[in-house]
Amino acid sequence: MNAVIALCHFCEIHGPRVLFCTQAHHAAEPQHVLDSKGEEYPSTFGHHFHKRPRSSTNESLSSVSSDLTTCSSASSTEHCEACRSFQPGQPGFISNDHEAKISYISSQNPEHPELFTIIRQACIRSLSCENCQGREGPIFFGEDYYGYTLSYMFIIKDTQARGLQRGYSIIVVMMDKIYLLNSWPFLVKHMKSLIDELKSKSNKVYEQEQTQRNQRAERLHREFLSPGDFYRGGVNKPFRALVVLTGDANLFKYLHMRFSWILKAGGNRITEKVLEGPPLEEAVDLDDEEVTEEGFIKVSTKPAVPSSPENPSQSEGHQSEDELEGDEGPVFSSLQHLRAVLGSLNFHDVAYNVLIGNQLIARADCKSTLKSLFKVLKVILPAGCCRIISHSPTYQASWKCNFLGLSTGTELPEHLITSEVYLLLDVISPVNLKQDSNRVVSRTAGPFKGHGISITSSSVVPDKVPTILSRIVTTLNNSDLTPEIVVTVLTTLKEEWMNKVKLLFKFTRAGSHTDEDTEKLLKILQAKVEDKPLLRFWITALSSQYRSHLLTSIMGTT
Amino acid sequence: MSSLEEGSGFGGDERYCVVGSFPQEFHYSQEGHNGEVKVSDSDARPRILLMGLRRSGKSSIQKVVFHKMSPNETLFLESTNKIVKDDINNSSFVQFQIWDFPGQMDFFDPAFDSEMIFGTCEALVYVIDAQDDYMDALAKLHVTVSRAYKVNPNIKFKVFIHKVDGLSDDHKIETQRDIHRRANEDLADAGLECIHLSFYLTSIYDHSIFEAFSKVVQKLIPQLPTLENLLNILISNSGIEKAFLFDVVSKIYIATDSSPVDMQSYELCCDMIDVVIDVSCIYGVEREGDESAYDSESSSIIKLNNSTVLYLKEVNKFLALVCLLREDNFDRQGLIDYNFLCFKKAIEEVFAIREKANGVERGADYAALTSDSLDNTQANGLVATKS
Ligand SMILES: Nc1nc2c(ncn2[C@@H]2O[C@H](COP(=O)(O)OP(=O)(O)OP(=O)(O)O)[C@@H](O)[C@H]2O)c(=O)[nH]1
Numbered sequence A: 001m002n003a004v005i006a007l008c009h010f011c012e013i014h015g016p017r018v019l020f021c022t023q024a025h026h027a028a029e030p031q032h033v034l035d036s037k038g039e040e041y042p043s044t045f046g047h048h049f050h051k052r053p054r055s056s057t058n059e060s061l062s063s064v065s066s067d068l069t070t071c072s073s074a075s076s077t078e079h080c081e082a083c084r085s086f087q088p089g090q091p092g093f094i095s096n097d098h099e100a101k102i103s104y105i106s107s108q109n110p111e112h113p114e115l116f117t118i119i120r121q122a123c124i125r126s127l128s129c130e131n132c133q134g135r136e137g138p139i140f141f142g143e144d145y146y147g148y149t150l151s152y153m154f155i156i157k158d159t160q161a162r163g164l165q166r167g168y169s170i171i172v173v174m175m176d177k178i179y180l181l182n183s184w185p186f187l188v189k190h191m192k193s194l195i196d197e198l199k200s201k202s203n204k205v206y207e208q209e210q211t212q213r214n215q216r217a218e219r220l221h222r223e224f225l226s227p228g229d230f231y232r233g234g235v236n237k238p239f240r241a242l243v244v245l246t247g248d249a250n251l252f253k254y255l256h257m258r259f260s261w262i263l264k265a266g267g268n269r270i271t272e273k274v275l276e277g278p279p280l281e282e283a284v285d286l287d288d289e290e291v292t293e294e295g296f297i298k299v300s301t302k303p304a305v306p307s308s309p310e311n312p313s314q315s316e317g318h319q320s321e322d323e324l325e326g327d328e329g330p331v332f333s334s335l336q337h338l339r340a341v342l343g344s345l346n347f348h349d350v351a352y353n354v355l356i357g358n359q360l361i362a363r364a365d366c367k368s369t370l371k372s373l374f375k376v377l378k379v380i381l382p383a384g385c386c387r388i389i390s391h392s393p394t395y396q397a398s399w400k401c402n403f404l405g406l407s408t409g410t411e412l413p414e415h416l417i418t419s420e421v422y423l424l425l426d427v428i429s430p431v432n433l434k435q436d437s438n439r440v441v442s443r444t445a446g447p448f449k450g451h452g453i454s455i456t457s458s459s460v461v462p463d464k465v466p467t468i469l470s471r472i473v474t475t476l477n478n479s480d481l482t483p484e485i486v487v488t489v490l491t492t493l494k495e496e497w498m499n500k501v502k503l504l505f506k507f508t509r510a511g512s513h514t515d516e517d518t519e520k521l522l523k524i525l526q527a528k529v530e531d532k533p534l535l536r537f538w539i540t541a542l543s544s545q546y547r548s549h550l551l552t553s554i555m556g557t558t
Numbered sequence B: 001m002s003s004l005e006e007g008s009g010f011g012g013d014e015r016y017c018v019v020g021s022f023p024q025e026f027h028y029s030q031e032g033h034n035g036e037v038k039v040s041d042s043d044a045r046p047r048i049l050l051m052g053l054r055r056s057g058k059s060s061i062q063k064v065v066f067h068k069m070s071p072n073e074t075l076f077l078e079s080t081n082k083i084v085k086d087d088i089n090n091s092s093f094v095q096f097q098i099w100d101f102p103g104q105m106d107f108f109d110p111a112f113d114s115e116m117i118f119g120t121c122e123a124l125v126y127v128i129d130a131q132d133d134y135m136d137a138l139a140k141l142h143v144t145v146s147r148a149y150k151v152n153p154n155i156k157f158k159v160f161i162h163k164v165d166g167l168s169d170d171h172k173i174e175t176q177r178d179i180h181r182r183a184n185e186d187l188a189d190a191g192l193e194c195i196h197l198s199f200y201l202t203s204i205y206d207h208s209i210f211e212a213f214s215k216v217v218q219k220l221i222p223q224l225p226t227l228e229n230l231l232n233i234l235i236s237n238s239g240i241e242k243a244f245l246f247d248v249v250s251k252i253y254i255a256t257d258s259s260p261v262d263m264q265s266y267e268l269c270c271d272m273i274d275v276v277i278d279v280s281c282i283y284g285v286e287r288e289g290d291e292s293a294y295d296s297e298s299s300s301i302i303k304l305n306n307s308t309v310l311y312l313k314e315v316n317k318f319l320a321l322v323c324l325l326r327e328d329n330f331d332r333q334g335l336i337d338y339n340f341l342c343f344k345k346a347i348e349e350v351f352a353i354r355e356k357a358n359g360v361e362r363g364a365d366y367a368a369l370t371s372d373s374l375d376n377t378q379a380n381g382l383v384a385t386k387s
């Protein structure tokens, strides 16, 4: 449980004070979280402690394996017996959970200065600000920035205290409100049982002291004899430590044990998983991995046709110089560029077909043109959906590839034209332009100036296109965005929709469900009817390993 | 994809950056427990702050004066751990809030919202334990006063040199002189001569605390000069020596005539109120729906063997007039009674104006008040024909 548990005390001299605090340190915890200026010394699982500069040198650390930090407080001189759990120089406590690689560490105050501030404020608030009905019991307070606190206030009897009792509280501080509130029954139950123990111990001491000398009578009597003298002279030592009040010398060790247990059991009790629980597909499917520029791991596909000269993965990133040699055709540099050349309407058609998995057949004079076209368009599809043959002498079937590059003039088979769904994009060089009739001529300056663009499609683009296409168009319409930013935006967009795809996949495979249920899920995912073709296609992006992983892994409860 | 186990957490996460201070409303919010309407109402009330080092006797003062706690019981008061706000509204004349602070209160704590605390307060009572070494207390007094003054220069500063019951008379005077001198020197050194501190010697074991608190509360009553004037007219026309207008419940006097107050006569009057309340508690006829031992019929005459008469008359639900007069002047009791009725009427008029001013919010109070005064018109008429 990522929480800090602390015992706080309202000292009659110093006001609210943190007495004792336990926290868990994880092996995996990133190191940067602590400021790097401090002196470091490794002592626990991968965790580094910082010794804050202290004025007194005798507080230096001993090398005992169990110790970590001396009782830390910026103002240790200001502590009296009642608000101290460790004597100055005395080490704290540590328990190591070797299996989970977690260390539970107890000290007077948290070592980390910012955490210290948070705990201290929670302590002040718990003892000096918040009102609890009947003074004893649990309350909850906090806000996002400073964290949330579950505070259990209680009273310990003390014959020497002014009101014959003293106020304490146990606080659990967490950044995660939902987690903390969900842990309420558990935490309160165990805090209460611990507090009841403390109280019954201290009650015994109290009763015993009262029978020896009735404080009430005593005080009234004294006041009668010498008014006002009661607290003076230090005879009574009115500020006694909790150890004395409970008559338990090992009290803090015991508290360490109980607090650590609460942290551990509290952590085991609820495992939190984000709703988009499945890991990145790429994290599971590590075959043929290759990290792309965006930091994704690219899943390569087997070349569908042996004759195909290049491996699709090579079309990514840096093209080898030799491939471009002798082929100096115009290239598309970015999606924006492509859109400018095609015109936004044509681009819209192309993108639509690509997104829902219709085969895109491109014909151009130069291989480099084709290659750059696919490279640019790939960005809008998940890696697993891209099966590219960037150049083939003959037509290749759509089950082999959804991006197909052909030389200008290559014939398409009859069955394709009559019965399949495809989109044909011709990039016609100015030389051949005259013979062509239904073409758009690119007028924008650049490598494609004067080229003709022709689009033939067997499908009609509906009025309502997938949400993601509208978002792509909006992104591209924003002329302030550089191509790099566009790629980043599209990558996140893809990731967002891939998560929906994963959820949908898992849902559809996870046993019986009605169509109605599916509709509900789609609604939750904010997927509309027009998104369905896209979802259907994108599911194919999930590799078989990933699918089996998804189906076997258990979705955690939240 | 972070699960809680994996996520980085309390070891120090960016989320912890910049922990400056509490949000403003956090520490000293004005949450009332009685619902919202009440809150705004009580917030509008004048506020008296009780400050001072721990164990100086702040909570004791508040309990003894306003909650009838016996002084011995204060031995078992717990140290105050949060600001305790107490609404004093038994009399419609004296309505205010007392804020009892924990002695450990640190002004330099970012949580301390001095604007909010001093901004709308009327009076600050600083309690010094005279039986203890008071050097620290003086230092804190200086910090408190200068801080409060900066926020709100209209605050009236009252210093209670407290627990003087343990001091001999000589020692008392000496202590007061010393504290007075040092406190003013500190202020002068800081260039704050403009701040005026009033000093009182107090103890919960006698009436001095009531007297001192009376002075504090009187300053909260804007009608004070009118009331004093009325009392002056009353005593000069009735042969009365000294007259106090008391808040019956707390026994603090909210006004007196302009002749000097001596402690003994004040104590006598306090004791008289106790006697009247006690006697009518025990022997009073219990009327339906009215358990209070004090009502419009309440009045009492006590003749002392030094030929002095104590005369108590009810003014309204919460206020009583207690007069001291020589026995030979008391043979004209009719005149005194008549004058008293005039006085009472005048007080009611003062009330009426005030109620009109706060009209809307305190509608209920006002209604209660008018019915009260209707009861009394009959009596008024009677005496008038007699004259
Ligand atoms: N002799 C004497 N003792 C007093 C007087 N007033 C208060 N005390 C005693 O002083 C002690 C402390 O009183 P509190 O009223 O609790 O002190 P406080 O200022 O509220 O203290 P904190 O709440 O800690 O700030 C109690 O034991 C009282 O009995 C007094 O006038 N005379």
Ligand SMILES: [Mg+2]
Pocket (backbone or CB within 6 Å): B058, B059, B060, B078, B079, B080, B100, B101, B102, B103
């Ligand atoms: Mg107090």
